[in-house]
Amino acid sequence: QQQVKQSPQSLIVQKGGISIINCAYENTAFDYFPWYQQFPGKGPALLIAIRPDVSEKKEGRFTISFNKSAKQFSLHIMDSQPGDSATYFCAASKGDYKLSFGAGTTVTVRA
Amino acid sequence: GAGVSQSPSNKVTEKGKDVELRCDPISGHTALYWYRQSLGQGLEFLIYFQGNSAPDKSGLPSDRFSAERTGGSVSTLTIQRTQQEDSAVYLCASRPASGRNQPQHFGDGTRLSIL
Numbered sequence: 756q757q758q759v760k761q762s763p764q765s766l767i768v769q770k771g772g773i774s775i776i777n778c779a780y781e782n783t784a785f786d787y788f789p790w791y792q793q794f795p796g797k798g799p800a801l802l803i804a805i806r807p808d809v810s811e812k813k814e815g816r817f818t819i820s821f822n823k824s825a826k827q828f829s830l831h832i833m834d835s836q837p838g839d840s841a842t843y844f845c846a847a848s849k850g851d852y853k854l855s856f857g858a859g860t861t862v863t864v865r866a
Numbered sequence: 867g868a869g870v871s872q873s874p875s876n877k878v879t880e881k882g883k884d885v886e887l888r889c890d891p892i893s894g895h896t897a898l899y900w901y902r903q904s905l906g907q908g909l910e911f912l913i914y915f916q917g918n919s920a921p922d923k924s925g926l927p928s929d930r931f932s933a934e935r936t937g938g939s940v941s942t943l944t945i946q947r948t949q950q951e952d953s954a955v956y957l958c959a960s961r962p963a964s965g966r967n968q969p970q971h972f973g974d975g976t977r978l979s980i981l
Contacts, residue, residue, distance in 0.1 A: 856908035
């Protein structure tokens with residue numbers, strides 16, 4: 756069964772707009788929540804990560820919001836640019852063990 | 867510095883043949899993972915090596931799949947008697963041993979196509 760559920764499957768946003776991707780998890784033992792960005796033909800690359808003792812983390816135009824009680828976390832891409840067009844995966848793990856991935860969201864930024 | 871290197875980048879083979887996929891992790895990384903990414907899907911965990919500990923094989927989908935890691939560095943994923951449903955991108959990741967929640971660094975994968 757999929758331990759991390761991700762939505763939407765795809766989204767289209769205008770340049771300068773905000774992209775929002777949501778994830779939910781069931782396993783309360785998870786304590787590490789990274790987001791990966793993947794371009795066609797390439798492996799996933801770590802974008803930003805958060806631990807559950809923090810409710811929000813921001814790095815440049817990328818922000819993770821984390822709601823421990825709801826077991827949900829989300830990625831916000833501010834001022835979206837065409838170069839942000841990629842597939843984004845949320846993931847979760849317990850410690851340094853295997854990552855459980857969401858199904859991915861394909862983001863298209865229109866100029 | 868060099869990242870995770872995987873070879874071959876693409877592999878096309880006939881159903882029933884055996885294939886070997888190679889992963890060279892980042893130097894000094896003691897943890898190594900294999901994942902499988904089917905078309906349009908997320909990544910599915912296959913196997914995890916950590917130092918000299920016994921590998922966690924809990925994600926291997928059948929006994930046709932096996933992996934080894936020689937000398938704590940290079941790893942090989944072997945699929946015997948390949949089936950069409952084995953077609954996917956096989957990704958390898960490595961991680962440093964020390965430090966809490968160190969990120970996994972991925973290679974660009976091997977795209978496997980079974981005819």
